[in-house]
Amino acid sequence: MRLELNNLCQSFGDGPLFTIEHLQLSSGDAVHLHGPNGAGKSTLMKIMAGLQKPTSGQVELTPTAKESVLQQAVIYLHQHTYLFDMDVRSNVEYGLRIRREKSPQKVNQALLWAGLEHMQFRQAHVLSGGERQRLALARALVLDPALILLDEPTSNLDAESVARIEQMLQDLHRRGTGFVLSCHQDNALTKLCNQHWLLASGTLTVQA
Amino acid sequence: MYNLWTTFSAALAQLWSGDPLLWGIVAVSFSVSASALLIALLPALTTGFMLAYFRFPGRWAAISVLNSLLAVPTVVVGLVLYMLLSRAGPLGDLNLLFTRPAMIIGQILLCFPLLVAMSLSAFQAADHRVLETAKTLGASPWQAFVTLLFEVRFALLAAVVTAFGRIIAEVGSAMMVGGNILHHTRNITTAIALETGKGEFVQGVALGIVLLTLALVLNISLGWMQSHSRVLRHGD
Numbered sequence: 001m002r003l004e005l006n007n008l009c010q011s012f013g014d015g016p017l018f019t020i021e022h023l024q025l026s027s028g029d030a031v032h033l034h035g036p037n038g039a040g041k042s043t044l045m046k047i048m049a050g051l052q053k054p055t056s057g058q059v060e061l062t063p064t065a066k067e068s069v070l071q072q073a074v075i076y077l078h079q080h081t082y083l084f085d086m087d088v089r090s091n092v093e094y095g096l097r098i099r100r101e102k103s104p105q106k107v108n109q110a111l112l113w114a115g116l117e118h119m120q121f122r123q124a125h126v127l128s129g130g131e132r133q134r135l136a137l138a139r140a141l142v143l144d145p146a147l148i149l150l151d152e153p154t155s156n157l158d159a160e161s162v163a164r165i166e167q168m169l170q171d172l173h174r175r176g177t178g179f180v181l182s183c184h185q186d187n188a189l190t191k192l193c194n195q196h197w198l199l200a201s202g203t204l205t206v207q208a
Numbered sequence: 209m210y211n212l213w214t215t216f217s218a219a220l221a222q223l224w225s226g227d228p229l230l231w232g233i234v235a236v237s238f239s240v241s242a243s244a245l246l247i248a249l250l251p252a253l254t255t256g257f258m259l260a261y262f263r264f265p266g267r268w269a270a271i272s273v274l275n276s277l278l279a280v281p282t283v284v285v286g287l288v289l290y291m292l293l294s295r296a297g298p299l300g301d302l303n304l305l306f307t308r309p310a311m312i313i314g315q316i317l318l319c320f321p322l323l324v325a326m327s328l329s330a331f332q333a334a335d336h337r338v339l340e341t342a343k344t345l346g347a348s349p350w351q352a353f354v355t356l357l358f359e360v361r362f363a364l365l366a367a368v369v370t371a372f373g374r375i376i377a378e379v380g381s382a383m384m385v386g387g388n389i390l391h392h393t394r395n396i397t398t399a400i401a402l403e404t405g406k407g408e409f410v411q412g413v414a415l416g417i418v419l420l421t422l423a424l425v426l427n428i429s430l431g432w433m434q435s436h437s438r439v440l441r442h443g444d
Contacts, residue, residue, distance in 0.1 A: 051340050076344045082337035085359055095345040143346065 001027040001061065001073060001146035003048060008057035010043055017043065018202045020057070027146040030173055031180040032190045035199035041182045042079070044199060045149040048180070049076035075145045079152040081136040083124035088116055091124050091135055095143040106142050114138035114168065130161025137168050148172065148179045154187060162188055219413035229390075230411060234418055237395035240308055241376040244315035245368065252320050253364065256327030257353065261339075271328070277321035285317050286384030293385060306387030311395070314381035319371040326367030330360045362433045369433065373426045377419060 005023040009016055017040040025031065025048075033041055046052040047059060061073060084091050092107050111117040114134040119127070127135060133153055140148050150169075154162050166188045169179060173192065180197075183190055190196075196207040222230055259271055291297050293305040304310045338359050342352035357364065379397035386393035388402055396415045403412040 046340070049344055051343055074344075076340070078337050078341070080337075082335060082341045084338075084341075084355070094342075098342075098346045098348075098351055139345065 001063075003074065003147060004058075004060045004062065005048070006058045006060065008047070008054050008059070010040060010047065011055040012040070016055075016202055018199060018204065020044075020204050023204065023206075025147065025178065025180070027176060027178045028173075029178040029180075029195055030169075030193045031178075031195045031197055032193035033180055033182045033197045033199060034184065034190075037184075039199045039201075041199055042151050044204075045076055045151055045180060045182060048147075049074045049149055051076055073145055074147045074149065075140040075143065076149045077133075077136050077140065077151060077153065079155055081132045083127070083132060083135060086124060087121050088124050088127070088135060089120040092120075092139050092142055094139060099143075103142070110138040110142045113141065113171070115164070128161075130157050130164060133157065133161065133165055134168065137165070137172070141172070145177060148177060149182075150179060151182045152184070153181065154183065154189060165189065166192065215409050215413055218410045219417060222410060222414045223417060227414075230414055232391060233394055233396060233399045233415065236308070236393065237376055237397070240311045240382075240395060241315055241372060244312045244375055245319060245372055247312070248316045248320045248323055248371075249368065252323035253327050253357070256324045257331055257356070259324070259328050260331035274321045274324050274328075278325055280318075280321075281380060282314075282318060282378040282382075283380030283384065285314055286381035289314050289317065289381065289385045305385060306389060306393060308386070308393055310385040311382050311393055314385050315375040315378070318378060318381060319375045322371045322374060323367055326370060327364055330363035330367065331356070333363070334360045362436045366430055366433045369426050369430050373423065376422065 003025040005020050008018075008020040008023070010018055033044070035041055043052065047054050050059065084094060086094075089107060089111065092110050096103055096106070108117070111120050114137060116131065116135055116138060119131075124132075124135065137148070153165060157165070169181075169189060169192055172179065181189055181193060198205045198207055259267060259274075289310065290305070292299045293302065293310055294300055295305075304313070334356060338356050339352045342355040343349075347355060377397060379401055382388075382393070382395055383398045383401065386395065386398060388394050388398040394402070396419055400412045400415050400419075403409065403415075
């Protein structure tokens, strides 16, 4: 799978927020997206996930370019994960229920992978910050996405939780799922990345 | 001079005896109000959602008009509807005056603004990430809307309970467009007004007990729903 951004322009108010002539991302890529506050990192990720329409330009998924397919192949995780007001297991099942797919085995595997199997019937809102991020990743994993876009996934997490998320991302990458990680500073997660994108002053620079 | 305690005891006895006339009046009230609520619910929720999530010219004017309609007296709604439905009115040919459908229309007009206003504040208070999370997990716009309804369900239930409480207890519109016809359009409130006017307090008190019990049940439900109503924000 390949995600391509062509002649993308996003405005904010009267002026342009950023412009990107061409950008390409494959499912095996691991990208660290960084830049100053307000540069448009979250907006860019939402555009890539099909959650927001750019002011102009195209986001194309190869081989398919339908918006609904884009939303299922590329999953965006908010900086502060939103969990539905249901138990942990039902949160993981959400995407499958939307697809009218019943796969308890897949759900069990995802819960086990995230280390949440022992609390699967607990209400999601009582989880700690680290557990919430793990649940968000498990909820994405069951849908076999090609790309996961993580917006500041380590903010307010302790070192142990960051290490756990790091293991999970490594594992996802081994399975062939690409990811884009938006982080202000270098940390354990950014070391997993093989590409670094800097979004600043309205332009995106791909760094070595 | 009547004795309060004797009247109250007689009213309880009348309720307990299962008096078909009395319970028939209660049934009219419930069927009319429940029908009005069911008809108004989905359009009101959709309107509340659109006002909360879409920006269009006239949006603030629409919200102001809806908020103003919250305070409209029930007799004014009854008066306007009477003028529309009376034989000389523009909708006179429909022959709806003094029928249950006319009462239902009146109660729809009364509960619609309330449902819209309360659902609008429920949707505005809802976390903006609900729709984005649903969509990124593959939900269609309709499925995302249903997910949002689920997430704010307690606040919406509170709106339904409040609206039901308002319309089942209203007397102005029901009296004017229903006509208070026994076995057809006589409901709890119009019957209480009639019986009190005649000096027959027993049936009025019995029906009053039904309304007060209902108000108590609705308030307890509302309190329970409000204690369960919460919007998940940043790890709450």
